[in-house]
Amino acid sequence: MCCPLEPTVRILSKLRYRAAVLVTVSGAMLSILMSGPAAAFTVFACEPEWAALTRVMLPDARVHVATHSLQDPHHIEARPALIAQLRQADLAVCTGASLEAGWLPKLLQRSGNAKVQDVLFASDHVNMIDPQPGAIGTPWAGDVHAEGNPHVHLDPRNLLLVANALAARLQVQIPTQKAAIEKRRVAFEVRWKSQLTQWQQRAIPLRGRQVAAQHTTFGYLWDWLGIKQTADLEPTTGMAPTPGHLQRLLSGLQAKPPMAVVVAGYQDSRPGKWLTGQLGSGVPLLVLPATVSEDADAEGLIRWVDNMLSSLLGVALS
Numbered sequence: 133m134c135c136p137l138e139p140t141v142r143i144l145s146k147l148r149y150r151a152a153v154l155v156t157v158s159g160a161m162l163s164i165l166m167s168g169p170a171a172a173f174t175v176f177a178c179e180p181e182w183a184a185l186t187r188v189m190l191p192d193a194r195v196h197v198a199t200h201s202l203q204d205p206h207h208i209e210a211r212p213a214l215i216a217q218l219r220q221a222d223l224a225v226c227t228g229a230s231l232e233a234g235w236l237p238k239l240l241q242r243s244g245n246a247k248v249q250d251v252l253f254a255s256d257h258v259n260m261i262d263p264q265p266g267a268i269g270t271p272w273a274g275d276v277h278a279e280g281n282p283h284v285h286l287d288p289r290n291l292l293l294v295a296n297a298l299a300a301r302l303q304v305q306i307p308t309q310k311a312a313i314e315k316r317r318v319a320f321e322v323r324w325k326s327q328l329t330q331w332q333q334r335a336i337p338l339r340g341r342q343v344a345a346q347h348t349t350f351g352y353l354w355d356w357l358g359i360k361q362t363a364d365l366e367p368t369t370g371m372a373p374t375p376g377h378l379q380r381l382l383s384g385l386q387a388k389p390p391m392a393v394v395v396a397g398y399q400d401s402r403p404g405k406w407l408t409g410q411l412g413s414g415v416p417l418l419v420l421p422a423t424v425s426e427d428a429d430a431e432g433l434i435r436w437v438d439n440m441l442s443s444l445l446g447v448a449l450s
């Protein structure tokens with residue numbers, strides 16, 4: 133007797149439940165539609181070598197690269213496209229040691245992106261060479277590398293150290309991928325160490341050889357290979373070569389000819405051409421790429437080191 137209305141109540145209650153479920157599901161669908169698929173982790177790399185290491189550790193990452201191998205990384209314009217890229221990033225990976233002092237601070241400030249302010253600087257994770265305590269860098273009028281030589285990626289052993297630091301940072305920022313990143317890090321380490329052994333074996337004929345070079349771009353490469361840079365085409369680090377300085381270098385180089393005059397792909401090759409012209413056919417001009425291409429990954433890094441070694445050995449063994 134109690135419940136003639138009970139079926140009606142139950143029906144109403146079910147309808148309300150279904151309506152509630154429908155509202156909840158529609159809300160969820162709407163929020164999925166509005167937010168789109170999960171955004172890829174985005175990395176802003178100041179130089180292509182750090183972009184390459186990022187691809188090794190996080191192949192699904194969206195990677196923006198601020199510079200390419202034909203640009204001088206000391207002198208980049210803080211243009212709006214770079215600010216927009218940095219604004220979208222979850223992490224910035226750069227060289228540090230003041231290499232980007234002329235442009236990165238401006239980009240970081242103008243991006244207004246709190247996530248990228250704690251930049252991962254490669255130079256914090258390696259042993260620097262050429263320290264110049266007390267020097268003050270002035271990026272446009274001659275960078276003096278006040279904190280030491282920032283071109284740390286030219287020693288392939290450093291790439292391994294930076295890869296480890298990058299993996300550690302990514303694991304903190306993307307905990308759900310911790311195991312996967314560790315797996316890739318170990319695989320890269322095994323492969324890179326095997327490459328280092330092969331390269332070092334191959335490079336034995338380069339030990340003790342001498343080169344003249346423009347800037348200290350390849351300083352770490354010379355250290356790794358046991359090559360000595362006996363002359364710098366720049367009068368002081370970061371200042372463009374001058375006729376007077378080249379003339380002064382000439383007599384020393386004529387007395388003790390280097391195996392080559394080396395310039396980076398992004399540098400003006402005319403001073404080097406003049407010098408090799410004066411030194412005669414025994415001393416070639418060697419233009420080496422200072423870094424990998426913008427889309428490089430582990431293969432690109434290996435090809436790059438391979439090519440530099442082949443070029444140097446081609447001259448040393450000729």
Ligand SMILES: [Zn+2]
Nearest residue numbers: 206347348349
């Ligand atoms: Zn430099």
